[in-house]
Amino acid sequence: MRVVPPHSKAWLWLLLAGGVAATCYITLPLNQVTSWIFPAVNTSGAVAAIVGVRRGRPRNRSSWVMLATALALSAAGDIIFAGYDLFHAEAPFPGVADVLYIAAHLLAAAAVVRLSHRAGRDSVLEAGVLTIPLALLYWIHIISPTLDAGGTELAVLVAVGTPISTLIVLFGALRAGLSMEMRKMPARLLVAGMVAWFVPDAYYATASLNGTYAAGGWMDIGWMLMPLLLAAAALHPQMGQLNVPRYVSTNILSVRRYLVVVSGVLALEAFAFATSTGRDRLVELAVMLSGVLAAARICRPLRDMGRRATRDALTGLPNRTELVRRLTFALAELPSDGSSRVALLFCDLDRFKDVNDSLGHAAGDRLLITIAERIVGTVRGVGEQDGDVVARLGGDEFVILMPGATDEDTDRVAERLVASVTEPIVLDGIELYPSVSVGVRTTDDYRADPYELLRDADTAMYQAKNGGRGRAERFDHRHAEEAGARLRLETELRQALLNDELTCVFHPELDVTTGELYALEALVRWRHPTRGPLSPDEFVPLAETHGIIGPIFDLVLEQSLTAQDGWLAEFGWRPPVAVNVSPRQLGNSRLVPSVLAALAAHGTPPAALILEITETALVDDVAMTGILAELRRHGIAVAVDDFGTGYSSVSRLADRHWDALKIDRSFVQGITASPARAGVVNAMIALAHALELRAIAEGVEDEATLAMLRELGCDTAQGYLFTRPTDAASISRMIAESPHWHATMTVAKA
Template identity: 45%
Template sequence: MKHRKILIVEDEKITALDLELTLVDLGYIVVGSAANGENAIEMAQQLKPDLVLMDIHLNTPMLGTEAARIIVEKQQLPVVFLTAYTDNRSLDAASNCLPYGYLVKPFEKREVDATIRIAFARYDADIEIRLSEQRLRLALDAAHMSVWEWQSPSTLNTTNTAQLVAVDPPGVISQPLDMLLEHIHPEDRIAVQQDVENSAHFSRIIRMRKSQQSEYRRVELFANLFLWSDNNCRVVGVAQDVDDRYKADEKLRQASAVFNCTSEGIVITDGGRKIISVNPAFEEITGYELSEVKGLDPDDFLHARRHSDQFYPRLHDEGKNFWSGEIGCSTKSGHRFPAWEHVCSVYDEVGHLTNYVFTFSDISELRRAEKNLARMAYLDALTGLGNRVHMERVLEDAMERRDDSRSSVAVLYMDLDGFKVVNDTLGHSEGDRLLQILAQRFQDSVREGDIVTRIGGDEFVIVVQDIESEVGLRKMAQKLLRAVQAPIELNRETVEVSVSIGVAISKPSIKDFDELLRAADTALFEAKHQGKNRICFYDFVLAMESGERLRIERHLKQALNNHELTVEYQPLIDIDNQRVRGAEALCRWYHPELGMIPPDRFIPIAEQSDMIINIGAWVLQESCRAIRGWLDAGIKDVSVAVNVSVRQLCDTSFCNIVAAALKKYDLDVSSLELEITESALQSNDRVRNQLDQLRTLGVRLAIDDFGTGYSSLSRLKHLPIDRVKIDRSFVKDLPNDESDIEICRAILALCKVLDMQVTAEGVENEAQLNMLRDMGCGCIQGYYFSRSLVYERFIEWAKAYNKIA
């Protein structure tokens, strides 16, 4: 008991010194002396004494009782008060601090020693109680348990009191049963209440929550009924939180159901890969029963290819603890089947390998379905050739092998000439038959290792690998040309078609298969441009032209936004009246860096994309605005001819765009004439429907460049056309070329019979003008009168020509 450290808190120095001498004489260690409460709190925290002797009334704002309360709360130190006051107020204030002694001044040495000894004995006993309570709390927390004591209800069944244990009532406050029931799930309350009323001891798993805000958890309730000596009944019980265990058991039940009911085979082995359990699906898939395979390694009978001895250690070392993949398996009867297997290693709490779990499923049907889908995905259904997907895959693989073997790869891009005519005149079934026959001819014309594919419509691509020379490739292309040119016997008649072929050979400058395919497409475009039924190889010149087209296409996307496009107007002259009857709207592109780009360079590029739709709509708006300006300037009875592309005619909103433009500028429909190329009239039924709608709207229609297409003159009577424009190619050699003279006369004669107006393009001299006038052509267009003019210049020119003031 001696040598314990004591802190003195006393504001009278003589008293503090006398007390210190007394404590030292008694064998205690005085660690310090404080004259006020603030210093006492600080010194108690720093010096950590075993006991504090505290004067209640200190000559400072903080009383000793207040300082003692803080020290007890923060340091849990025993405090003994030293005071000269014994009034009730002082005693009440001291009692609230739970002191371990109370000495009244003056005090004797033996009285001080006795009080301190008793204080230390009580304090040591309290420490033991707190440690015991702490150990009990830790044990209950570890077991997820809590102790309950309830007053039994007044309706307790007294017939069971003989079973109760008689004990002295505890010195605690009991909780009524009703309060306990409030924490129990409503569906479990009746059962608990019946247990309490009818059983001396019971156990039950219920759902309980700690408060109204918390969630219900599974709790196992153990309880006994006790009869105190005062004949009052009490229920004392233990509630153990078993929610995690309950959920774990539920998962085990679910896992057991999955193990027994799943369609996948499951094998469980020990750490040495010896089978200890299999599920029913394993027996059904393999034909083996557990008794036949127990103790065996799955590699001994199941796997057609053994997992290597290095596989299992690697499974552990890589840290994933599982592996999935396809593996061949064997049934008891020896049948082989593909299986998708998952191997998982299981470890105990200390990281020791305990088991392997194998799950596998028979994927034979899946593999068969995949093969069928692959065949469907890569084959053209009509011809049996490979499709575009197959072509791209083969070409990509060939280009990769080229990098390794330094061999060359070639692409022959083929497009049939005149196939649409066969389709339109003989029907789609005959067109399909034609494609099937040509597909077989292509197959017969190439080497065994060359791949023939149909990528859509009447387009075919041949991938030629390991090219020996360009000469051999050219011979193959010529053989293909001859194969197509041979007459083809269809069901209804014999037809003849031709093919255009673009050829590209892989070079260091062509990095991937996309570039090679684009190069062949560029060569095909050139073959078509040169007159069809021919072969064109991709070379430096074509590469330059292709680069220029890409550059134009890139800049064209911003041309509208940057106001680089403009519309110019070439006058149309009525010969009979010698007046301007209107103009043809011509789109021009003035690029700030590339200069003036001719329409024949950028219009075809625009038509290959959707840009032509936006450009065409803009030209239409500008043309209608120009008509309104000319009318307001006094130029009457004029109209504008606007060229329309196939893509615009295929746009279902085109008629609405035309109507909106006329309405916006308050124009009569006779003010607008739409020019369609002869090839556009042969495109499809959608174009024909659009023309009918435009005709219903009242807009006049004209065939531009008539005579350059494939249609015959007799087709004119079936088309909703108001005007025919004779192409400049038939005008430029007038009046010296007899053939052109006869062609122009035939067109004019037919149009007169069909009540159609005629415009002749490209008139550049008086001789041409006189001959066309003599033939009866009423409208002329060409440089003889004027080049294309901007809007303002056209007003000046037209006023002067029509002699308008």
């Protein structure tokens, strides 16, 4: 249960007590006692505002301090005037009190300008629409007559400066209030206080010109309401949340906002109607009525346009535009003490595409509507001003915005959400068991960028999917750093392809008995301009994920065949080269034509090329019976790489779509010390021979291991015992120094 602090209603008690005092001041006869009610009320407002600023600790503290100081200066001026009345003395004009009033106006103007300095252009335009008619009326009825009346320069300056500064204060207050959409009570109290200040100031200037002002009239009510309303705004518990959003969201002109803006124009017409006579009065009436009818005509289509711009057509939930707008306000309203946070729950349905593909898009839409209803049922207070917001971004992506949330609130909603979505749903007679992956991002930083928060929640959601789906995962900054590093690496890798930073090195595979060369495995290396040489493990997985592996394969194949051409020209024979193929490429129908085209361009016989695939590719029937079989029909040999680390079965190996089996280094290393490892390798070699495949051992680093492999009947070995992977020039020197390398065996078997 939420505990209400004892001072949370202080603002309301201040308004009630001040209202009673103001009523007494107006209704009771003025005397030496009752005349002090006016400065007492205004002074209490200034004191209460100072207390509110100290207690509320707002982020824009300087603005509130200036506003409280302005109230104190105004109250000091009231006390001086009350002193003149007490001693039945006539107050000079301009006097000290007038200077204090002018200073209060200027300080209040500076306060509201500073308070609203982040307001967007739309709020400025709307505040201008409302204040320009008032400025025109000021000029016609107050400023111009004051200038015509003459007087000392100081008197004219004071008489003109007061209404102008009041108008600036009102403009700033409207600008701030409209930019905050009057969402919080302090914003409404602030604007109401400025209006209460503006109205009596305007009439006081007119009454002073006419000599009709008398203390104790209704005009004084406004002057007393002004400090009470501003002090109530400072005392309100939500005062710390009164902040203009740092990131101005897309403003959709709502009907309510439109009517507020139009009222400024209609008010000017109403005044013109009230002050005109004769036929001019009829013209002004017609113009005013036309304006009212035009405003009424626009309201309905404006409401429909606003709904289409801010709502998802399928589910009726807020869309991305509305979500970002709500998020900007939730961030702006974060308390400065970190007592609550803003949370985003990024939800993505698992395997939703399967539903669309199997049951059709109509069934998929019904599923989305049901899921949307379930999500709405798991959150807090949807529809309330400070309640949670459920939005649909598009497709199967939903986002929950939780303003004013704690970590416990977020965990509870995430748990309810995952449990609710997994309840079975029957579509077209088929029972489905949906699941959702949820990424959670929370922050207490009001300066956070809304789009970065959404990106972080999206990143956490993908971490939840990678962790098993149907679960929630909190955002970890390491995820963002890793994602950023991957993005930078992807960009750099694409540039590397253009800048010739990728190059080939070759690792010999030698016959364990004769020492003859079976093949040279081509391995790609990246000469990174700042990080130095990078191994394939550091960038090939990224290339596979982002669709760059195809161009890298083409580059490695081209460099390998070019190196072969050089060896043929230098030594009169082509050492066979083995090039690695990613399993992702085996589904690409362009693989076979591109390989054959490369061989034809270099005049290379197919038997001089071996393509190595990892064992995981063996589970793909299309790859086995299609791509691999076609490659072998053209005479290109295929080797199974890293055997023993994947999930293939012996029956897959028996299908005979390959020519060699490479035993992974994790099995080879340690066979001299472990009989168990030696037994496993022996079984793999026996399996390869039973299937008429060449057995190639990887990771041979010492003579003892080579001798053991020779004893077990292994055909070929590869490892640092012979050489590390090296460039084509070094391979040329090795060929020259190793005449026994000249291969005589048939590389590709029929």
